[in-house]
Amino acid sequence: MGIGEWPEGERPREKLIAMGSQALSDAELLAIFLRTGVRGRSAVDLSRDLLMNFGGLRPLLEAGREQFCSAHGLGDAKYVQLQAALELSRRHLETLLVRGDVLNSSQTVRRYLSAQLRDAGHEIFAALFLDSQHRVLRFEKLFTGTLDSAAVYPREVVKQALAVGAGAVIFAHNHPSGVAEPSDADRRITTRLTEALGLFDIRVLDHFIVGDGEVLSFAERGLL
Known part of the structure; x- marks a missing residue:
């Protein structure tokens, strides 16, 4: 039937x-x-x-x-349609972020970061650069690494933040293992970035770890 x-x-x-x-x-x-x-x-x-x-x-x-x-x-036609639909979804989430204060859209931020980073087979370290009213200026994938690490350079992050005129930053990276728990290295680089950006009065609002079905927030864990 x-x-x-x-x-x-x-x-x-x-x-x-x-x-x-x-x-x-x-x-x-x-x-x-x-x-x-x-x-x-x-x-x-x-x-x-x-x-x-x-x-x-x-x-x-x-x-x-x-x-x-x-x-x-x-077949190819369905594959193309699906990729277009997925990209439309990612862009829709991005437009929702750009509209207003990301601190009032925590779930949208999580969905957006998950859509951007979850499916990568290697680790990617990224940043949402925000203005002083916490509106999105730009999303950048800054560094890529192996399956379990990424080389993150605070000087380059500061350089990018100043270039776009950021007043605040939200960091994010994925764990290809699927486990969204912060490692000691994750904690150390967050501290180093917070200190480096703080010299220029740029606040680090959060650092998200994207896992398989979970997005962990440093701020909610009291790690910032």
Whole structure:
């Protein structure tokens, strides 16, 4: 039976319109994206198969082109559409940050940093440079490293902050291991950066560690 023959309240599109996107399962949301199934399998059936084969929604969304396109029912067109949708989501989060005081948008900051850093296979150290009213001036990926470390140079961070006229900074880096717990090195570099920027009256508001499903805040942990 095709989706068009299902009761109206069970069809993904109609369900979304009636109840909102949050009411849909991963398979139902994916089915709307796919639009059509394959011979003998509805879009929802195909979505369930894909989620099972990839091991969940996140591995599917993070799959490279070759792996993604090799799955039954997918291809270059779907891969391009998906990458465009993911980039639109990242840019939407960025526009939300730019609108106002990031200190009043802590969850948006977390989602944005997670979208930017979570999926990298190596460590990236980044900064949100803010003006004196805590509005976003620029997001910069400053340093990259190996799987478990990144070389961070306070002089370069100060240079970037002064160049954009920052009054405050929020730092962030990812842990490719997925464990969002600060290491001794994380604590030391945060202290060094705070001291270096403090010489120029630039405040460090927070340092986030992006893990797998968790974004840890130094400020909330009392580490700043």
